Amino acid sequence: MSFCILIASLGSNHQTIEVALRRCFRFILLLAIPVAFALAIYMQDKAVHAADDTPSHGEQKALEAQGRDVLVIDGDTIMIDGVVADIAGIDAPELGQQCLHNGNFWDCGMSSAMQLRKYFAMAPFTVRCWPGDQEHSGKEDDFPIVECGIGERDVAAAMVSDGEALPIEGYSHRYDGLSEEAENAGIGIHGGDMIPPSEWRAGNRLDGESGRCLFAPVGNEHYIGTLDPRYENLIADKAKLLCSDEQARKQDLSYAPIEK
CATH class of the missing domain: 1.10.1220 (Arc Repressor Mutant)
Structure with missing residues (x-):
């Protein structure tokens, strides 16, 4: 000037x-x-x-991958670049869990997992995941939890909105509101009877439910889930099937790493 x-x-x-x-x-x-x-x-x-x-809880850093490279373990657990993490703020039916709808059982746990897989498989943008609020996650402190986004889409919010998962109490008021809307509309798991996933992991079942256990130990202190394409080739003992990802962790098992 x-x-x-x-x-x-x-x-x-x-x-x-x-x-x-x-x-x-x-x-x-x-x-x-x-x-x-x-x-x-x-x-x-x-x-x-x-x-x-920037370091995060337990030195955990942000993760990102193309959607096709995200391995879905169950309705709220994924693996990206060898890191296994739970999606923060939600609890989905377990992989072998069944729900009752109009008098018929259906595999709601498998449905949730497949819906999550569809989100990633059809992702038009890079999947980005960052550390979630561990304190309010309802998960063990030593296991990573992440919030994931596909562009502007919040993956956890989508799962709750589509009736494929329940919100974890105290994590997000937004998720609570979305769950109420899905329940009022009878969407997904809200359209019938379901044992809450936490109670199902504790051994509770609906009357007549023939829920299956779909995780298996594979030796070397590892386990694997049935959605993994390596499942049939790696399982070591079908007699020792595990009913949930959480059960495997309690036995100090870690998910089978993918060899590069």
Whole structure:
């Protein structure tokens, strides 16, 4: 600004000063646009790298992958790049769990898992997951929990809205509201009778339910779920099938790693 005034002061008349000022301001504006653009890119890149480098609970960092590369273990557990994590804020029916609808049993646990797999398989954007609120997650402190997004879509919110999972009490008021809406509309697991997943893991079953256990030990202190394409080739003992991901963890088993 001072430079423009100095240039203008060298003019011989009012018209010359006005023209000089106009040209000077135009020059500064043209120069400022690319500078501002470059600065914006620099600040965005700096923010992204700062987020990537920020340690989280238990040194857990953000995860990302193409949807097709996300392995769905059950309705609320996934593996990304070798890291197994629970999706924060929700509890889905267990993989072998059945629900009762119009007098008929259906595999609601498998339905939830397949719905989650569909979200990822059809993802038009990169799947990004970041550490969730461990304190209110209802999960063990030593197991990672993540909130996942596909573009602007909150995966946990979608599962609750579609009646494929229940909200974990105290985690998110938004999830609680979405669950109430799904229940009022009788969507998914709200359209019939279901044992809450936590009670199903404790051994409770609906009368007449023939829920199956679909996780299996594979040796070397690992386990695997039936949705994993390696299942039939890796299972070591079908007689020792496990009923949930949580049961496997309580036996100090970790999910079978994928060899690269």
